[in-house]
Amino acid sequence: MGFPVxxxxxxxxxxxxxxxxxxxxxxxxxxxxxxxxxWTAETISGSYGGGxxxxxxxxxxxxxxxxxxxxxxxxxxxxxxxxFTVTSLNGTTTVTITINGA
Numbered sequence: 001m002g003f004p005v006x007x008x009x010x011x012x013x014x015x016x017x018x019x020x021x022x023x024x025x026x027x028x029x030x031x032x033x034x035x036x037x038x039w040t041a042e043t044i045s046g047s048y049g050g051g052x053x054x055x056x057x058x059x060x061x062x063x064x065x066x067x068x069x070x071x072x073x074x075x076x077x078x079x080x081x082x083x084f085t086v087t088s089l090n091g092t093t094t095v096t097i098t099i100n101g102a
Contacts, residue, residue, distance in 0.1 A: 002030030074101025
């Protein structure tokens with residue numbers, strides 16, 4: 001039996017904006033064993049007008065509003081971080097998103 005491993009992602013202000021949203025995606029996994037169907041599918045609200053959506057296989061997508069005041073206030077080199085706790089049958093782990101200023 002494996003255990004859940006943390007995952008990370010990042011977006012950059014004003015880069016790859018679709019429909020007003022920044023987005024990135026990934027796949028949180030188990031260490032050693034197959035985690036197919038082991039995750040709690042859910043949508044978790046974020047602090048910047050979007051959030052994290054994860055499916056039962058651990059595939060996640062993060063979105064944030066590009067024009068959210070906190071993101072809009074970022075300068076080049078500044079960052080914001082959002083941390084989401086996700087749940088599997090073998091425990092919890094985190095998905096950490098870094099928002100980079102431009």
